[in-house]
Amino acid sequence: MNELNKIKYWLFDLDNTLYDGATKVFEQVDKKMTKFISQKLKIDSEAARKIQKNYFQEYNTTLNGMIKHHNIDVDEFLEFVHDVDLDFLNKDKILEDEIKKLEGKKIIFTNGSRAHAENVTRRIGIDKLFDGIFDIRDSEFIPKPSREPYLKLVENYKIEPQYCIFFEDIARNLKPAFEMGMKTVWIKNNEPWAAKFSDAEFVNYKTDKLANFLKEINETKRIRNNY
Numbered sequence: 721m722n723e724l725n726k727i728k729y730w731l732f733d734l735d736n737t738l739y740d741g742a743t744k745v746f747e748q749v750d751k752k753m754t755k756f757i758s759q760k761l762k763i764d765s766e767a768a769r770k771i772q773k774n775y776f777q778e779y780n781t782t783l784n785g786m787i788k789h790h791n792i793d794v795d796e797f798l799e800f801v802h803d804v805d806l807d808f809l810n811k812d813k814i815l816e817d818e819i820k821k822l823e824g825k826k827i828i829f830t831n832g833s834r835a836h837a838e839n840v841t842r843r844i845g846i847d848k849l850f851d852g853i854f855d856i857r858d859s860e861f862i863p864k865p866s867r868e869p870y871l872k873l874v875e876n877y878k879i880e881p882q883y884c885i886f887f888e889d890i891a892r893n894l895k896p897a898f899e900m901g902m903k904t905v906w907i908k909n910n911e912p913w914a915a916k917f918s919d920a921e922f923v924n925y926k927t928d929k930l931a932n933f934l935k936e937i938n939e940t941k942r943i944r945n946n947y
């Protein structure tokens with residue numbers, strides 16, 4: 721943990737990372753994607769679900785597959801699938817306090833939309849704490865874990881990878897960050913597709929809860945500074 725005292729860039733995934741996956745926010749998004757596909761392609765929900773998951777596995781996001789094969793209106797898709805109920809997301813005072821203590825740039829890196837990131841962070845009470853949001857539009861609709869968006873993000877925010885740490889709930893998305901020299905943290909969860917590769921060498925740390933991990937970093941730095 722002492723090696724993290726030199727971190728100057730804090731990179732956070734959004735869904736199931738900055739909030740607990742148990743809240744089922746992304747489960748709502750997932751269901752809305754099925755509904756969108758069903759309506760657009762005029763097929764039943766079962767067939768739509770199969771297409772959705774196949775595209776996710778092959779293209780890393782359902783959106784990417786829909787763009788490649790069905791020439792959809794991206795704005796319509798993003799607005800539809802992110803129109804979800806966030807009322808049960810509560811302020812996270814502990815997470816807010818720990819993020820405030822972090823020194824350096826703090827950036828959200830998401831395969832979702834900027835609007836969704838803003839809505840979620842506002843609901844949690846941490847929307848004023850970040851220096852930027854790098855969303856799927858910023859990556860020109862090339863999603864994690866393709867290497868291109870990581871390179872573009874690093875260039876845009878003038879990040880030095882060796883002083884950066886990346887927090888993410890989908891383990892495979894940590895690989896490009898690790899290969900670029902970043903430290904990586906997997907947010908533990910029970911989703912088989914998210915947990916796959918969680919024991920790989922490109923996962924430096926694991927935690928059950930983001931706020932607890934940040935608290936440990938901040939406490940370690942506080943103790944060091946007192947000597």
